[in-house]
Amino acid sequence: MTGSPDIKLSVRGLEKSYDRTPILERVELDVESGSFCTIVGASGCGKSTFLRMLLSQELPTRGEILLDGHALPDEPTPDRGIVFQKYSVFSHLTVSENLILASELERAPFAGRLFGVKRRQAREEISELLQRIGLSAAADKYPAQLSGGMQQRLAIAQALAKKPSILLLDEPFGALDPGIRLDMHELLLGLWNELGMTIFMVTHDIHEAFKLGTRLLVFDKIRHDPQVPEAYGATITYDLPLATPLTELTQGPEQIASAIGLPGQSDKTNTMTS
Amino acid sequence: MRIINRKPSRLTALALGLLPFVATIIGYAIASHYRRLDNPADKLLPSLESIGQAFWRMAAIPDRRSGDLLLWVDTFDSLWRLGTGMAVSTLLALSLGIAIGFIPHVRSALAPYLATFSLIPPITILPILFITFGLGEMAKIALIVIGTAPVMIRSTAQAVLDIPREMIIKAETLGASVWQMTVRLVIPQVLPKMITALRMGLVPAWIFLISAEAIASTTGLGYRIFLVRRYLAMDVILPYVVWITLLAFLLDRALLLLSRRSFQWHHLGSDAL
Numbered sequence: 001m002t003g004s005p006d007i008k009l010s011v012r013g014l015e016k017s018y019d020r021t022p023i024l025e026r027v028e029l030d031v032e033s034g035s036f037c038t039i040v041g042a043s044g045c046g047k048s049t050f051l052r053m054l055l056s057q058e059l060p061t062r063g064e065i066l067l068d069g070h071a072l073p074d075e076p077t078p079d080r081g082i083v084f085q086k087y088s089v090f091s092h093l094t095v096s097e098n099l100i101l102a103s104e105l106e107r108a109p110f111a112g113r114l115f116g117v118k119r120r121q122a123r124e125e126i127s128e129l130l131q132r133i134g135l136s137a138a139a140d141k142y143p144a145q146l147s148g149g150m151q152q153r154l155a156i157a158q159a160l161a162k163k164p165s166i167l168l169l170d171e172p173f174g175a176l177d178p179g180i181r182l183d184m185h186e187l188l189l190g191l192w193n194e195l196g197m198t199i200f201m202v203t204h205d206i207h208e209a210f211k212l213g214t215r216l217l218v219f220d221k222i223r224h225d226p227q228v229p230e231a232y233g234a235t236i237t238y239d240l241p242l243a244t245p246l247t248e249l250t251q252g253p254e255q256i257a258s259a260i261g262l263p264g265q266s267d268k269t270n271t272m273t274s
Numbered sequence: 275m276r277i278i279n280r281k282p283s284r285l286t287a288l289a290l291g292l293l294p295f296v297a298t299i300i301g302y303a304i305a306s307h308y309r310r311l312d313n314p315a316d317k318l319l320p321s322l323e324s325i326g327q328a329f330w331r332m333a334a335i336p337d338r339r340s341g342d343l344l345l346w347v348d349t350f351d352s353l354w355r356l357g358t359g360m361a362v363s364t365l366l367a368l369s370l371g372i373a374i375g376f377i378p379h380v381r382s383a384l385a386p387y388l389a390t391f392s393l394i395p396p397i398t399i400l401p402i403l404f405i406t407f408g409l410g411e412m413a414k415i416a417l418i419v420i421g422t423a424p425v426m427i428r429s430t431a432q433a434v435l436d437i438p439r440e441m442i443i444k445a446e447t448l449g450a451s452v453w454q455m456t457v458r459l460v461i462p463q464v465l466p467k468m469i470t471a472l473r474m475g476l477v478p479a480w481i482f483l484i485s486a487e488a489i490a491s492t493t494g495l496g497y498r499i500f501l502v503r504r505y506l507a508m509d510v511i512l513p514y515v516v517w518i519t520l521l522a523f524l525l526d527r528a529l530l531l532l533s534r535r536s537f538q539w540h541h542l543g544s545d546a547l
Contacts, residue, residue: 055443055447057439057443075446076443076446076447077446077447077449078447078448078449080447081447082443082444082447084440084444086438086440087438087440087441088440088441088444089444090441090444090445090459091441091463091539092462092463092537092539092540093462093539101448101458102448102449104458105448105449105450105451105454105458106449109451109454110453111457112450112453112454112457112458113457113458142538142539142542143539144539144542145542158444158448159444159447161448162447162448162449164447
């Protein structure tokens with residue numbers, strides 16, 4: 001399987017523990033190139049830890065993660081983009097400065113900054129992107145002057161600046177209003193269709209997970225010790241293909257939600273708790 | 275309306291702000307008046323008028339012996355010592371603080387040492403400095419540096435540690451090298467806090483400056499007030515103290531203004547004092 005050409009990322013026997021407390025155990029996964037994997041699970045189940053390991057922000061205690069058949073580097077690199085729930089963009093840079101930063105870093109190894117004509121060029125290169133994410137009018141504003149939705153649009157655009165083959169999203173829309181969230185879904189799906197990167201997105205909104213993903217990964221504990229609740233870690237308990245016309249969904253959001261104890265009865269209750 | 279919800283207008287705020295100052299001056303004038311009723315030659319609380327005359331003498335009339343305008347010579351020398359000392363401290367804070375805050379190995383090597391070093395009461399080092407560097411400028415500047423740098427380094431290192439990890443990781447995924455992260459992320463994020471550290475550092479810096487000048491010097495604001503103390507010259511000491519306070523206040527405001535102008539993004543949230 002590992003050598004198969006369209007497998008983008010494989011996870012083999014992954015384990016993560018903090019101070020001997022297992023968080024994740026026996027995680028096995030093969031993800032095809034261009035998939036949109038949504039990851040859900042109860043809070044504290046290790047889904048964000050899993051994402052951080054895909055980013056190499058944290059390293060596995062045991063097991064390995066292969067990207068295109070090679071072990072992941074042990075620090076974050078430009079082949080994997082990331083959007084966090086907050087602090088994703090640089091607060092001391094304006095919107096356009098945030099967007100040209102990646103090309104500045106690439107073209108000016110020492111100063112990390114472009115001046116004069118080159119800088120103007122870099123700014124022109126991003127004008128279309130600014131239009132696309134609806135921030136043309138806010139190009140010279142600082143992130144603190146933007147709404148939450150605008151900040152996350154900027155964060156997504158910035159994360160894609162280096163054309164990463166994998167985009168990681170850690171509850172990117174968790175702090176946004178429902179209406180804004182729908183706009184963000186459209187933007188994200190549009191970019192995904194266009195660029196064809198592989199996406200891993202952690203969310204606590206089960207409907208969002210069903211709507212966006214081509215594959216749903218549910219993290220939960222399968223082994224329980226009632227005396228020592230933290231004795232075992234979580235693993236992938238459901239791995240559902242989604243949204244392909246041929247597959248009949250055997251389990252809907254409600255079933256998954258009740259199986260892992262997440263709120264998922266309706267969109268209303270969901271936004272209440274999120 | 276409850277008093278916590280009532281906000282003064284700009285004019286009221288200004289008047290309220292001036293009130294304690296005016297009250298102090300009036301209080302002084304009254305006390306001075308009654309003391310001089312008993313003894314017209316009283317030295318302890320000289321009249322505002324004689325204070326003004328003494329200040330004018332120091333600022334505008336050349337000294338009979340040296341021909342200098344003493345206030346300005348003292349001010350220049352003191353500010354030069356303070357400025358040089360604080361410049362050195364700032365450079366140390368920026369270089370060491372960022373290295374300690376950003377690079378775990380440097381942190382492990384230097385943080386415990388620095389924590390210990392910053393606990394030495396700086397004034398106890400003054401004799402060592404006088405013995406090593408002599409009684410010249412070097413010892414005074416060194417005292418200011420030793421007194422302020424450790425705290426400033428530590429607060430800069432803390433400011434680096436306080437940069438959200440998310441931003442550093444984001445920079446890594448944008449392909450930034452350690453050097454690029456330092457110049458494009460860490461320094462810009464830390465500079466406004468560095469200015470705050472500088473403003474905080476100025477408070478002890480003035481103390482060390484005045485102490486060093488009082489003990490061994492031939493010019494400077496601290497030297498002057500400890501010199502004229504011998505003649506109970508309150509009419510010189512009091513305006514000098516006010517002058518020193520004014521200088522300290524103006525420096526502090528200038529730094530705050532600099533921070534607001536240069537780091538607009540940092541002041542977008544709630545404002546501090």
